[in-house]
Amino acid sequence: MFCSIPGLKLAMPSTPRDAKGLLKTAIRDDDPVFFLESQRLLGFKDPVPPREEEYLIPFGQAEIKRHGDDCTTVALGRALHFALEAAVQLAADGIYCEVIKPRTIRPLDIDTVVASIQTTNYMVVVDQRWPFASLAAEITVPVYERAMDELDNKIIRVNNDDVPAPYAQQIQQEMLPNAPKICEAARQATYA
Amino acid sequence: MPIEITMPRLSDTMEEGTLIKWRVRAGDKISSGDVLADIETDKATMELQSYDDGTVAQLAVNEGETVPVGQLILVLAKEFESIENAVAAFDSGVDVGATTPTVAEESVSKESASATTTAASPVQAAPPSGAERIRVSPVARKIAEEHQLDLTTVRGTGPDGRIIKRDVLAVVGSAGAPAAPSPTATTAGVSAATVSGGLVSLEGKAVPLTNMRKTIARRLLESKTTIPHFTVTVSVAMDSLLDLRATVNAQLAEESGSSDSGGAASAGGRAMKLSVNDFVVRASALALVQHPAINASWTGDTILHYGTINIGVVVALPQEKGGGLVVPTIRDVSNKSLQQISEETRTVAKKAREQRLGPQEMSDATFTVSNLGMLGVEHFEAIINPPQSAILAVGAAIETPVVRDGQIVLGREMTCTLSADHRVIDGVMAAQFLRTLKQTLENPAVLLM
Numbered sequence: 001m002f003c004s005i006p007g008l009k010l011a012m013p014s015t016p017r018d019a020k021g022l023l024k025t026a027i028r029d030d031d032p033v034f035f036l037e038s039q040r041l042l043g044f045k046d047p048v049p050p051r052e053e054e055y056l057i058p059f060g061q062a063e064i065k066r067h068g069d070d071c072t073t074v075a076l077g078r079a080l081h082f083a084l085e086a087a088v089q090l091a092a093d094g095i096y097c098e099v100i101k102p103r104t105i106r107p108l109d110i111d112t113v114v115a116s117i118q119t120t121n122y123m124v125v126v127d128q129r130w131p132f133a134s135l136a137a138e139i140t141v142p143v144y145e146r147a148m149d150e151l152d153n154k155i156i157r158v159n160n161d162d163v164p165a166p167y168a169q170q171i172q173q174e175m176l177p178n179a180p181k182i183c184e185a186a187r188q189a190t191y192a
Numbered sequence: 193m194p195i196e197i198t199m200p201r202l203s204d205t206m207e208e209g210t211l212i213k214w215r216v217r218a219g220d221k222i223s224s225g226d227v228l229a230d231i232e233t234d235k236a237t238m239e240l241q242s243y244d245d246g247t248v249a250q251l252a253v254n255e256g257e258t259v260p261v262g263q264l265i266l267v268l269a270k271e272f273e274s275i276e277n278a279v280a281a282f283d284s285g286v287d288v289g290a291t292t293p294t295v296a297e298e299s300v301s302k303e304s305a306s307a308t309t310t311a312a313s314p315v316q317a318a319p320p321s322g323a324e325r326i327r328v329s330p331v332a333r334k335i336a337e338e339h340q341l342d343l344t345t346v347r348g349t350g351p352d353g354r355i356i357k358r359d360v361l362a363v364v365g366s367a368g369a370p371a372a373p374s375p376t377a378t379t380a381g382v383s384a385a386t387v388s389g390g391l392v393s394l395e396g397k398a399v400p401l402t403n404m405r406k407t408i409a410r411r412l413l414e415s416k417t418t419i420p421h422f423t424v425t426v427s428v429a430m431d432s433l434l435d436l437r438a439t440v441n442a443q444l445a446e447e448s449g450s451s452d453s454g455g456a457a458s459a460g461g462r463a464m465k466l467s468v469n470d471f472v473v474r475a476s477a478l479a480l481v482q483h484p485a486i487n488a489s490w491t492g493d494t495i496l497h498y499g500t501i502n503i504g505v506v507v508a509l510p511q512e513k514g515g516g517l518v519v520p521t522i523r524d525v526s527n528k529s530l531q532q533i534s535e536e537t538r539t540v541a542k543k544a545r546e547q548r549l550g551p552q553e554m555s556d557a558t559f560t561v562s563n564l565g566m567l568g569v570e571h572f573e574a575i576i577n578p579p580q581s582a583i584l585a586v587g588a589a590i591e592t593p594v595v596r597d598g599q600i601v602l603g604r605e606m607t608c609t610l611s612a613d614h615r616v617i618d619g620v621m622a623a624q625f626l627r628t629l630k631q632t633l634e635n636p637a638v639l640l641m
């Protein structure tokens with residue numbers, strides 16, 4: 001809901017390295033930046049370049065976390081980890097996903113996604129939000145606009161189930177866009 | 193869309209209702225507020241009223257039947273909808289009860305007759321089945337277009353018979369194979385036949401027309417049937433030119449070898465070799481300067497003498513890519529040096545073979561040169577490209593006995609055949625042009641200036 005505001009930038013890190021690089025860029029940026037961190041990811045540990053090494057992650061630059069030729073998977077925020085998990089499972093079946101994390105929603109790097117689709121022709125978007133008017137929808141539309149001729153099937157979105165968030169932990173995990181759901185989506189997309 | 197009327201929840205605790213009595217019949221026109229049926233709930237018997245206008249298409253539940261809340265009990269066709277379609281859409285297949293059929297049928301047929309006559313034909317509720325529309329994914333369509341593949345010949349394995357990438361690739365993969373190896377296959381077949389005496393079998397097939405082939409067919413048919421062609425041939429002694437060419441090319445190779453001189457010729461250190469055709473193109477331009485009536489066009493009521501000399505160079509496309517030819521244009525040839533012509537021809541021919549030429553690069557030629565010399569052809573006649581009036585067909589420079597100064601010596605002779613539009617060019621004009629061309633080619637130093 002914050003993304004619609006013109007002029008407001010929105011960053012969504014998935015890893016500690018993203019978080020540090022994007023935060024620095026956000027601070028140095030003169031424009032207001034919404035820095036969205038997933039609560040569940042706050043405890044996640046991952047390598048970060050040493051303190052002496054100064055690095056910035058520019059906005060509007062997506063990162064390809066895993067290369068593959070069969071299906072382009074775009075995953076936002078925490079969903080990246082589900083997507084990577086799914087990619088490992090799918091690789092065992094011979095479906096190699098190219099997993100892309102946009103890192104910033106405004107500005108959004110669609111070019112990287114479009115370039116990937118030139119090779120794979122299939123796309124799955126994973127977003128830990130309810131389906132209606134989710135960010136996944138906002139990523140899907142520009143891809144249809146720019147790369148319609150490169151698609152062999154419609155773009156499949158994996159979101160939370162369209163139910164209010166359950167209170168019980170276990171059920172809550174079930175409604176999220178978890179790895180089995182992403183695997184199913186990728187299989188559907190690639191006519192596997 | 194027809195309206196579904198379902199068993200309503202007439203009280204909070206109601207789970208199911210019994211349809212006691214229908215108050216309407218199939219075919220009845222009803223308005224909002226009309227009573228449709230008497231329904232017994234757990235508490236009382238109530239009337240079910242209609243909220244919509246329409247015609248009763250079908251009663252989906254029998255009198256006396258008990259159905260759960262939410263189940264379909266009546267199908268209502270809206271204004272202008274045909275009843276058959278509404279019924280077909282829901283197809284509950286329920287018999288409307290013994291007492292009603294004859295009456296209902298009459299009224300149904302009466303109503304449906306009037307309904308269909310009033311209904312406009314495009315308002316069919318069900319879309320035409322067996323649609324001729326082919327379902328294709330965007331990338332499959334793109335690949336099919338690239339390979340000039342007819343989609344009606346492809347079997348779709350996607351949902352609803354959608355043609356997807358793998359279906360198109362399957363066809364392309366199998367069809368692609370014959371195109372390339374066929375020249376070698378037939379030659380292998382022939383040689384095998386002569387050696388082993390086995391049968392040669394051809395591959396009979398219908399090759400679909402590419403867009404290029406269609407265009408070539410159309411334009412050349414138009415040319416040959418509307419332009420009165422005649423041809424004039426001269427034989428040119430090419431010895432001087434070939435020697436000159438060898439000298440110049442050697443020099444260019446040297447220059448690029450010592451590349452710090454970095455002449456315009458060797459961008460990146462590659463020697464730019466001049467081809468015989470480059471010389472012919474330049475010579476044609478110089479000859480056209482002297483004979484502007486050849487560089488002209490028939491417009492119907494005038495003969496337009498062009499203000500520049502743009503020469504189209506025929507480039508044959510590789511057989512593996514479907515063959516065919518394109519004619520890129522070298523503009524303003526009379527003001528370009530031999531080297532410029534050579535570089536430009538090379539660039540544009542490469543683009544042509546990769547089928548990357550833009551329409552701009554293929555238009556506005558005032559004269560065309562077609563060369564089959566590289567294939568050893570002695571002589572041929574080309575077809576004029578309208579709206580031009582002439583085209584020059586160049587053969588190979590062939591070593592042959594010739595008469596010079598009363599002696600028979602060996603010389604390298606090349607034929608140049610001009611095909612000309614007799615509405616614009618007369619025999620003498622063509623002959624004079626060729627004489628100038630021949631003189632230029634036989635005294636080639638002027639081409640270097």
